[in-house]
Amino acid sequence: MTVTTVQTGGDIDLTLESGVTLTFTADDWDVFQAVTVHAAEDADSQNGTATLVSSATGWTPATVTAGERDGERIIMVSPTAVTVPASNPAGKRLAQRRRH
Numbered sequence: 334m335t336v337t338t339v340q341t342g343g344d345i346d347l348t349l350e351s352g353v354t355l356t357f358t359a360d361d362w363d364v365f366q367a368v369t370v371h372a373a374e375d376a377d378s379q380n381g382t383a384t385l386v387s388s389a390t391g392w393t394p395a396t397v398t399a400g401e402r403d404g405e406r407i408i409m410v411s412p413t414a415v416t417v418p419a420s421n422p423a424g425k426r427l428a429q430r431r432r433h
Contacts (some may be wrong), residue, residue: 334358336389338368344381346373347399372401379403 336355352368362404370385381401399430 334389336387338387341384341386346375346381347383370399398422
């Protein structure tokens with residue numbers, strides 16, 4: 334099964350860095366795979382957000398809101414939202430997992 338993650342709206346300073354397409358097989362369906370979100374430095378001081386949707390044929394899509402905190406070095410995580418600091422070189426990894 335292939336899971337694809339896309340940004341469907343929000344701040345263009347938040348981008349999908351890796352893990353846009355993930356493949357799960359019968360051998361690794363229960364192993365987490367990462368989607369990396371990068372928050373770039375921008376000219377404003379406002380915290381931005383972006384909507385990310387992961388989907389696969391035959392499965393209900395999952396929606397996550399990723400956010401940045403401009404000028405701060407803090408990561409905040411909740412079940413439905415992820416916040417990464419601007420210019421975070423490592424980005425923030427979002428675990429994607431096939432439901433069984």
